[in-house]
Amino acid sequence: MLNKNSLTTLCQSAINASIEAGKLIQSQVDQAYSQQRKQGGYSKASQVVTEVDFKAQAIILKHLAPSIAKHDLGLLTEEAADDESRLINDYFWCIDPLDxxxxxTEQRPGYAVSIALISRSGDPVVGAVYIPDEDLCYSAIKGEGISxxxxxxxxxxxxxxxSLHVYMDRSxxxxxxxxxxxxxxxxxxEGQNYTNVFYHVGYGAVRNAMSVLSHSNACYFKFPRKEKGGGxxxxxxxxxxxxxELALPVTNGKRENLHLNSPETTFMNQQGVVYASDIRIREMIIEMNRKLV
Incomplete structure (x- = not known):
């Protein structure tokens, strides 16, 4: 079990890593770089990868390598094969170097760096999100609030x-x-007396979730589905x-905690995801899923 001091140190490592990687990402927005397709989910967004993704990942791993050795941590990162250390070690770093x-690639907002430390039970205990184009770094330690x-x-x-703001994927x-x-x-x-409903499409999953925090009434969701993918x-x-840490609803499509360490797959399509600014909106989404999907 990692103690408070260890978690604080690990969180600072994640912050430093996310910022350095994010600075690199932002410096490359209008530069030439190679890109290719990779095996992913059902959407184009999940199949695009660039050399910038790999460079950002290398920066993050440079920061986190000492902690992996010191605490015997597992590792799951988007641009590398799953070595399943996440299923063996007590904790593992979970990295999205360029969400x-x-x-x-389209030079528009919607990208971010995301790093988390997750227990083998599938629960995050440290998290850092850096938004490069806004120079914002959010960080959290379980039970310690947000910075x-x-x-x-x-x-x-x-x-x-x-107004109600709805964030969703293009798919x-x-x-x-x-x-x-x-x-x-x-x-x-209309039944809630909202005067407008605004739909926001085109961000990555991390920015979609974080954008919910900018509104009084908002949500981001992905319905469960059979096809491989779903983030x-x-x-x-x-x-x-x-x-x-903000006491906001974040669950799967069955009102359960998002389980972040399934032995079968890293994909989330079987669970679905719901982020909401309050319970009423979450319940609306879950009921919509029941009726539509």
Missing amino acids: GTLPF LNGESFSLTNPADDD MQGASYFKELKDRTQQWA SIWDFAATRLIFE
Whole structure:
């Protein structure tokens, strides 16, 4: 069991790693770099990888290597094969060196660096998210709250409490149920006296989740589905902890904790994910899933 001092040190390593990797990423936005397709899920966003992803990963591993040796930690990182040390060691680092590679290649917002330390039981205990284009680093230690750029962070009350903001992946727009989803969401929103429903599409999973924090009424979700994909463990590891530390709803499609260490797969399609600014919105999403999917 890692003690408080160890977790504090490990969190600082994750912060340093995410910032250095993020600075590298931001410096390459308008530069020439190679890109290719990789085996991923069902969406284009999950299949694009660039040399910048690999360079960012190398920076992060340089920072985390000493802690891996010292504490006998496992490792799961997006741009390397799963060696299944996550199933053996008490804790493992879970790394997404460049979440939102597609928006990065299109030179638009939506990308981030995500690093988490997860217990073998599938629960995050340390998390760091760095947003390169905004120079924002969120960090969390289980039970210790949230920091933003080294200062204590708490939610404010945005002035948009008359609107509902829905964050989703591009792939959902092509789903057969998308029109009905929008119709049902509009009906629900009117029943809650919201004057507008805004849909935000095109961010990576990390930025989608973090963007929910910017609104009074917002959500990001992925319905469970049979097809391989639905994001992977590294897409949700750090943001799950951040939401938990803020006491905000973050669950799978059955109101259970997002399990972040399935022996069978790193993909999350069988679980689905729900991030919400309050319980009412989470329940609306889960009920929508029951009726539509």
